[in-house]
Amino acid sequence: MMSHAELPDLILEPLVRAALMEDLGTYGDVTTRAVIPAGVTYDARLNARAAGVVSGMQIARLAFRLVDPTLEATVLRPDGSPCAPGDTLMTIRGSAASILSGERVALNFAGRLSGIATLTAAFVAETVGTQTRITCTRKTTPGLRIVEKQAVLHGGGFNHRFSLSDAILIKDNHIAAAGGVRAVLEAARATASHMMRVEIEVDTLDQLAEVLEVGGADVVLLDNMDTPTLEEAVGIAARRVILEASGNMRLDRIAEVAATGVDYISSGALTHSAQTLDLGLDF
Template identity: 80%
Template sequence: MTTALPDLILEPLVRAALMEDLGTYGDVTTRSVIPEGTTYTARLRARAEGVVSGMQIARLAFHLVDPTLEVRTLKEDGSKIAKGDTLMEIEGSAAAILSAERVALNFAGRLSAIATLTAACVAETKGTETRITCTRKTTPGLRMVEKQAVLHGGGFNHRFSLSDAILIKDNHIAAAGGIRPVLQAVKANASHMIRVEIEVDTLAQLQEVLDEGGADVVLLDNMDTPTLTQAVEMAQGRIVLEASGNMTLPRLAEVAATGVHYISMGALTHSATTLDLGLDF
């Protein structure tokens, strides 16, 4: 389980989604066919097993449309769910429930898919100290909640933005003139409060980093498993190692067995499909 984000932070995202869905004239279907004053109890149910995320956002969506709706969350974010489980009950105005339904389901289905995929990846590292972490390959505008879904699935977060930490990638190295010049520049200019990670493609580059110093983490990019094993042996625990690139579910166990500290996967957020959830009256 993870600590929920404040509603104050989430509200602008949910409000924008509701405004997009309601358009300029509101829910004309519901207004045309549902008699005013009609009340119902709706149940948000899982149509597939997985790990749930987005319940906090779904509740917020219903309450933004109608604060008088009674929303009971039966499965908290981060909970394992089975097909047929009731995740939430919403009681009150039928029109309000219907108007918020799609936004609530869009968020919950998307975020639950991320949490479910993350949990599957984390399971492959069982018995090791390797952590699964996400990247910045997120849906524009939704990074905060997608990274929260990774936490719900048992994973960890990489940096949230370009301002969180220094991550020196291949293009930075090329523009700066090489491993040593770029690390020397970091040591001369970076705040002591900012952690430094550098990406390497070869063991020779890793050795340069180890010799020069100035980095806290090395990202081992697109290395095969034997090369990752060699990298761990070279580092001898002197620096944090992160494996990235071409990380698929079937490969995770062997990569974790090499002893790398982290495996970062853009797929957690850019390739997760929607978990099938539904709302029934």
């Protein structure tokens, strides 16, 4: 997997702090406080119990440090690394009480994000030998978009827009409400900054032909087309625009869609249907 620079802790800290506050409740970890004697220290290991691609190590480390800045959390398998069952991803040394208090939040983030990275890597593997890139969507867990999209990068995928303000993406409802393909494209180009890309969704080859005739689109989203129709669309577009295939993009279909020559395949499943990777904290 390609490596990616860590996000600034300043961006991640509010997410992790909110999760810790949710877990610690109004009175902290009463179980640990009751049964763990003061001053007890331990070496703990965050281990993989299944094969996959690692993500969320930066966040897990931050969770432990926010609970107790004296904890020594050392990442052994950085985000984007492959892992096998039994691999140690991180060691945590210090107060046993502090480790136990941060354990669940660290594992929740790391397991969820590693699951996204693992599923993304499986999608990417189906595109080998083609120029097609796998990208996510905005179908993310509310409040966690930035870290879930980072996990997609760790799996070898690419990011679509992060918010409604990133780019102009004209969908079928925009077209219906604004009066047709020509109307929306002309309006978009009249108002778009020179830094703003324009993408438009089409459902048919006739709509694609109209988009190419009118001009003004940088990217065309080919929505819910079967594979033969996608092949036709690639031929019609003739590299004049970037093509993104979307809708019903299951893992077992990715190889044949990539073979059509589309530039991108977008799938909400990367973030909304990824299975959490089984991780555990062992003393």
